[in-house]
Amino acid sequence: MASFDISQARARFPALKQDQVYLGNAGATYKTSKASIAAYANAYEGAAKFINASLSEVCSLRSGANQICLGVSTTQLLHNLPTALQSQPGDELVLSKLNHEADTAPWARIAERLGLKVKWWSATDPQNPVCDLDELQELLSEKTRLVACPHVSNVTGTITRVKEIATLVHRYPRALLCVDGVALAPHREVDVKDIGVDFYVFSWYKVYGPHIAQLYASSRIHDQISSLGHFFKGAETLDSKLNLASASYEATQSTPAVVEYLGANPTTTWDKIVSHEGGLQRIRLDFLNSEGRITVYGERSASTELRVPVVSFTVPGTRSQRVVVEVESRSSFGFRSGPMYSYRLVDEIIGLKDVEDGVVRISMLHYNTEEEIRGLVGVLKEVINSLPGESQ
Ligand SMILES: Cc1ncc(COP(=O)(O)O)c(C=O)c1O
Numbered sequence: 001m002a003s004f005d006i007s008q009a010r011a012r013f014p015a016l017k018q019d020q021v022y023l024g025n026a027g028a029t030y031k032t033s034k035a036s037i038a039a040y041a042n043a044y045e046g047a048a049k050f051i052n053a054s055l056s057e058v059c060s061l062r063s064g065a066n067q068i069c070l071g072v073s074t075t076q077l078l079h080n081l082p083t084a085l086q087s088q089p090g091d092e093l094v095l096s097k098l099n100h101e102a103d104t105a106p107w108a109r110i111a112e113r114l115g116l117k118v119k120w121w122s123a124t125d126p127q128n129p130v131c132d133l134d135e136l137q138e139l140l141s142e143k144t145r146l147v148a149c150p151h152v153s154n155v156t157g158t159i160t161r162v163k164e165i166a167t168l169v170h171r172y173p174r175a176l177l178c179v180d181g182v183a184l185a186p187h188r189e190v191d192v193k194d195i196g197v198d199f200y201v202f203s204w205y206k207v208y209g210p211h212i213a214q215l216y217a218s219s220r221i222h223d224q225i226s227s228l229g230h231f232f233k234g235a236e237t238l239d240s241k242l243n244l245a246s247a248s249y250e251a252t253q254s255t256p257a258v259v260e261y262l263g264a265n266p267t268t269t270w271d272k273i274v275s276h277e278g279g280l281q282r283i284r285l286d287f288l289n290s291e292g293r294i295t296v297y298g299e300r301s302a303s304t305e306l307r308v309p310v311v312s313f314t315v316p317g318t319r320s321q322r323v324v325v326e327v328e329s330r331s332s333f334g335f336r337s338g339p340m341y342s343y344r345l346v347d348e349i350i351g352l353k354d355v356e357d358g359v360v361r362i363s364m365l366h367y368n369t370e371e372e373i374r375g376l377v378g379v380l381k382e383v384i385n386s387l388p389g390e391s392q
């Protein structure tokens with residue numbers, strides 16, 4: 001039998017080309033590397049910086065980023081949170097019907113398990129559903145423990161006034177605000193201190209990075225979060241409380257790169273991004289609003305104060321899926337149709353008969369060009385004109 005070729009094996013592990021001798025594989029093949037520990041801490045700091053979370057100097061664990069937790073997805077992080085958040089009998093949870101299901105299901109489930117009351121925060125206008133402050137005010141009480149809403153609906157693209165909502169929610173002694181920032185974070189600078197939220201979550205894989213997600217919790221309420229970690233582990237940071245093992249060492253390395261991509265003055269870069277995306281969304285909305293056969297959902301205005309470049313619509317009488325297929329058959333534009341995991345919004349508020357078929361959603365990013373969007377408008381025109389108006 002040929003002997004094991006150790007030099008060939010070692011050649012496949014580039015990290016071995018240094019002085020440190022790795023004898024910690026039972027922990028992890030590379031984790032003992034000082035370089036990888038430092039890179040992981042640096043990634044957390046990049047991630048915290050991205051949303052203006054505080055870096056604590058006294059925190060000795062992993063990094064100073066003690067207000068954030070990284071995990072595989074927003075859905076997973078939002079499942080961990082309700083299990084860890086302390087509650088008491090009689091607590092009420094106010095859940096927006098505009099939520100992606102990721103910010104509804106875990107709260108509804110814990111409410112059912114613990115006998116807490118769910119109050120649904122609905123919306124009245126089926127074409128332009130919003131998280132309305134007056135409607136929220138009606139639902140809040142001394143018993144409110146949590147309000148969960150999106151910063152932007154991933155269907156309508158409309159921006160929620162979360163700063164004002166945070167102020168309103170915090171008038172109640174135990175009430176906390178959990179904001180799903182997944183649909184906003186690719187398009188706007190996020191400053192968790194400025195908006196004053198208690199929890200903020202978003203997915204890096206929509207913010208130009210790999211498939212990881214991030215949860216922030218204000219230090220002010222860390223003592224209200226129990227640790228999901230083993231009893232002998234420390235619970236000084238949000239990560240040590242909510243992250244059941246570690247985030248992906250490999251994937252987290254992207255966060256400093258995204259921060260760097262935004263340049264030395266991220267606010268200036270964001271301003272340019274907002275202005276560029278605003279121009280693109282104007283071209284697209286001008287067309288959609290002018291086309292009588294299309295129903296647009298969300299703000300019809302292209303104002304960047306009101307919306308991000310995520311636009312959904314239906315062509316009444318035609319299946320949304322058909323619109324997508326027709327566009328794809330004539331061009332290389334790629335987008336999707338469906339309820340977009342915002343089933344309650346599409347079903348109960350927008351009121352589509354065929355919820356599974358859902359809406360056509362076109363979402364752009366700053367890398368899209370004016371030429372692309374003008375081309376898209378041309379193809380959409382052609383498709384709409386060709387549709388016979390079949391029944392749904
Ligand atoms: C608004 C919104 N929230 C939550 C999620 C879920 O994110 P994840 O896939 O990271 O669980 C999505 C995913 O599309 C989303 O659009």
